[in-house]
Amino acid sequence: MAVRIDLRDDWTLRAEAPEEVPASIGSAGVPATVPGCVHTDLLAAGLIPNPYEGANEDELTWIGRTRWSYTTGFDAAALAGAERVDLECEGLDTVADLSLNGRPLGRTRNMHRAYRFDLRPALREGGNELRVEFASPYGYAEALREELGDRPNAYPEPFQFIRKMACNFGWDWGPTLVTSGIWRPIRLHAWSTARLSRVVPQVTVAATPEGGARGRVLVRVEVERSDTGEDAGLTLRAEIAGRTAAVAVPPGVCRTEVEVEVDDPALWWPIGHGDQPLYDLRVVLSADGAELADWRRRVGFRTVELDTGVDEGGRRFTFVINGKPVLVKGANWIPDDCFVTRVGRERYAERIDQAVGANMNLLRIWGGGRYESEDFYELCDERGVLVWQDFLFACAAYPEESPLAEEVEAEAREAVVRLAPYPSLVLWNGNNENIWGFWDWDWEKPLAGRSWGEGYYLDLLPRVVAELDPTRPYWPGSPYSGSPDVHPNDPRHAAMHIWDVWNEVDYTVYRDYKPRFVSEFGFQAPPAYATLRAALPGEDLRPDSPGMLHHQKAIDGNGKLARGLAPHFGDTADFDDWHYLTQVNQARALTVGIEHFRAQWPDCAGSVVWQLNDCWPVTSWAAVDGDGRRKPLWYALRAVYADRLATIQPEGEGLVLALANDTDQEWAGTARLARRSLEGVVLAGAEAPFTVPARGLVRVEVPADVAGAGDAAAELVTADTDERRAYWFFAEDRDIAYPEPGYDVGVAPSGEDLRVTVVAHSLLRDLSLFADRLDPGAEADDMLVTLLPGESHTFTVRGGAHLDPGLVARAPVLRSVNDALRASGRDEQVVA
Incomplete structure (x- = not known):
């Protein structure tokens, strides 16, 4: 078998032009951590502040304009006897020249490709020095921009x-x-005779004439041979679910395939539709009975189709898993950390x-980030979370000339091969907003006929997927x-983005759309208070304080927050009220x-909200x-993405x-429908029996005397149903005659947690408990709870047993819209 040695230790980082960096460096x-990056190494050494x-952030722009080198040493003794010794680089960021003992490799x-270099010409007995020198990313990109013409x-x-x-x-x-x-x-790989250079499993399921199912795993393999291995006869073997198949690989042959069949495999389903059984697949390359290489992954048996057929309403965009249409309840994913x-x-x-806790079943990996690590896809496989994978193009016109065209193809081929085993991956998507940009963002004149990426999205990428991953x-x-004849963001044709909401109009305009699928839409709010405090230590927090403005990257972001807040809540000068109400407004918008x-x-087969996560502390859509x-x-998404949902909608x-009803049971x-006073008194009521079929929807007309307000x-x-309650308020919050918020609060420890029970004496709207204001590690299990007079709710605060009951029970920790919109005190009684 081959030998692999990870090169993790004893790396040193240096600036290659010390006169261009701060004197302290x-x-x-500097000791370097591998894997890692310059920023994290300088931060660990105490040479830069927390970005x-x-x-x-503004003080660190020089890092991206500097040349850097990483060096380490290794002893070649453990590699002796191998016919080949390669350097495997899974990811180098980005423009690098490698050398061993001063000899170029x-x-x-x-950044998105792996590389392999033959070390034999430069390798020596005993000690060896490996050097990786990185050019300035800015320098490289700007020079290529000058050569190819701006886009x-x-x-x-x-x-x-x-x-x-x-x-x-940078992004918004x-x-x-x-x-x-x-x-x-990055590692050393010593091997002899042959190695597996590419393994691509194609997993399919087909019905049998007997009414069962047959799973097929077609494993396509590429083999690299050493000089002496050219004449070797090899054997390729695949094993799964107790079944084995093998083929001979004759001398000189470097490509082959082997197929294994599995009768009636357990199907992999997205969460909420079934289980997620995974099967261990092992592929072994051997010669004369000796194993040379061993490749292992877990795979799942399932079929996936994207129904984009044309009907009387336009073009569908529906995911079909194992023959079953799936309602997508998802979010966009960005890199979870800048580093x-x-x-x-x-x-x-x-x-x-x-x-998953927010009842999501799909994450879309957005095209301005990266192909995520194996851990991400494995975890999605295990949890039944569908993955929509963008190829890495976003919000720009991309050149199609050399050297970028060659890099794009190599990158795409590698990504498709690497991610092929994962059953959670259900879509390859060409780009984010670039076709839309060409139509609507005034690109044609500045492009002046230059390429912008169309050839990638309509020719290269579909060819790569069809060749390597036709499943x-x-x-x-x-x-x-x-269709090139239909606007790319037409609501009635396939997937659309909705960004006039947030940028230009009120969130109630969502109701004017009748989309087939919405793959981006969102609304901003600031992060948690404890997150702000950690990022802006000592700052007098205001919506427009220097740190708050720096951590708001959207163009006119605060202005849009204010304009989005005013129609619903009016204006507020108090930071705590602003912080709470903007967060409520974000939740209301997406709801x-x-x-x-x-x-x-x-008709609308799914929504993918922008966005699940953030990469740093920032006011954003996350x-x-x-x-x-x-x-x-997050709590609002958990409610609206629930398997069963009751919602009151305006109609005429x-x-x-x-x-x-997004379940398999009727x-x-x-x-029980009721028009009530704010004091909870029923002014008109009705009962409506209903039956919603599995994976179905039923609309029940609300009687006129309930649907029409007297005041x-x-x-x-x-x-009210046995499972869900829906609310409809006739007026905006700023116009509602909210009563003074009245309630009792009972606070009691429960192990390490804290249970906070609120008994309402008045209507309480969007009651929320912000435990992080008292302890950054404390978090409530619920938010945005609306109570009628006489109702109660118990919050559980994780890790909150030590919190001061008196502080827990009042603002700014315990908040409601009534409290934020009325400046006077509350009728409250704290019971510890």
């Missing part, structure tokens, strides 16, 4: 001229922190579990209508949108902030109750 070497605090120009993009940065994580160059939610470094493992090596399996698991669908872009979309199933804390939006001059019951400022509608 100079030419001295996420205050405006420190080769160059890299793509328009969303930000004044050259990110489309280098195959690197685009959001390193991210800082400009342009990295360099060895960001994935990606700080995101390991535990952090991936926490974030993916937060998605999965490909779609050219998000958004894309499916309005998603409830409207779900009420159109199956549901989970940069420190991993759940914003009120009246109201309807939409009952959505949902039957009686809806819009003083009334609301409730709809």
Whole structure:
């Protein structure tokens, strides 16, 4: 068998032009962590401030304009006897020249590719020095921009001229922190005779004439042979589910395939539709009975189709898994940290579990980030979370000339091969917003006929997917209508993005759309208070304080927050009220949108909110902030993405109750409809029996005497089923005659946690408990709870047993909309 030695230790980082960097760094070497990057190494050495605090980001732009080198040594004794010794580089960020003992090995120009170099010409007995020298990412990208001609993009940065994580160059939610470094493992690989250079499993399921199912695993393999291995006869063997198949690989042959069949395999399903059985697949290459290479992955048996057929309403965009249409309840995923090596399996698991906890079944990996690590896809496989994978193009016109064209093809081929085993991956998508940009963002004139990426999305990428991964669908872009003759963001044709909401109009405009699928839409809010405090230590927090403005990257972001808040809550000068109400407003916006979309199933087959996560502490569209804390939006998504949903929707001059059932069981019951005063008194009522079929939707008309308000400022509608309650308020919050918030609070420890029970004496709207204001590690299990007089709710605060009961029970920790909109005191009694 081969020998692999990870090169993790004893690396040294140096600036190659010490006169161009701060004197504190100079030419001295800094211990480097591999995998890692320059920023994290300098931070660990105490040579730069935390880039996420205050405006420190601005002081560190020189890092991306500097040449850096990583050096280490190794002893070749353990490699003796091998016919080949290679250097495997899984990820170099980005423009690197490698040498061993002063002898050049080769160059890299793509963060998203792996590289392999033959060390034999430079390897010597005993000690060896390996050197990886990184050019300035800015220098390389700007020089290529000058050579190929500029192209328009969303930000004044050259990110489309280098195959690197685009959001390193800053985004409307991210800082400009342009990295360099060895960001994935680097190792020595000593081998003889032959090795597996490419393994691509294609897993399919087909019905049998007997009514069962047959799973097939077709394993396509490429083999690299050593000089002496050219004449060797090899054997390739594949094993899965107790079944084995083998083929002979004759001398000189480097490509082959082997197929294994599995009778009646257990099918892999997305969460909420079934289980997620995974099968161990092992592929072994041998010669004369001796194993040379061993490749292992877990795979799942399932079929996936993307139904984009044309009907009387336009073009569908429906995921079909194992023959069953799936309602997508998802979120967009961005890199979880600007410094990606700080995101390991535990952090991936926490974030993916937060998605599952919010009843999501799909994550879309956005095209301005990266192809995630194996950990991400493995965890999604285990949890049943579907993955929509963008190829890495976002918000820009991309050159199709050399050397980028060759890099793009090599990158795409590698990504498709690497990710082929994962059953959770159900879509390859060509780009994010670039086809839309060509149509609507005034690109044609500045392009002046130059290439912009169309050839990638409509020719190269679909060819690569069809060749290497024909078991999965490909779609050219998000958004894309499916035809060059139809606007790419047409609501009635395939997947669309909705960004006039947030940028230009009120969130109630979501109800004007009748989309087939929404793959991006969102609304901003600041992160948790504890997250702000950690990022802006000592700052007098105001919406427009220096640190708050620095951590707001969207153009006119605070202005849009204010304009979005005013129609619903009016204006507020108090920071604590602003912080709470903007978070509530974000949750309300997405609730309005998603409830409207779900009420159109199956015509609208899904929504993918922008965005699940953040990469640093920032005011953004995320549901989970940069420190991993759940914003009120997360709790709202958990409610609107629930398997069963009751929502009151406007229809014509009246109201309807939409009952959505995303389960395999029929949902039957009686809806109790009531128009009430704010004091909870029923002014008009009705009962409506209902039966919602499995995976179905039923709309129940609300009687006119319930749907029509006598006094819009003083009334609301409730709809109760045994499982869900829906509310409808006739007026905006600023116009509602809210009563003084009255309630009792009982606070009692429960082990390490704290149970906080609120008994309402008045209507309490969007009651929330912000435990992080008292302890950054404390978090409540619920938010945005609306109570009628006489009702109660118990919050559980994780790790909150030590909190002061008196502080827990009052603002700014315990908040309601009534409290925020009324400056006077509350009728409260704290019971410890």
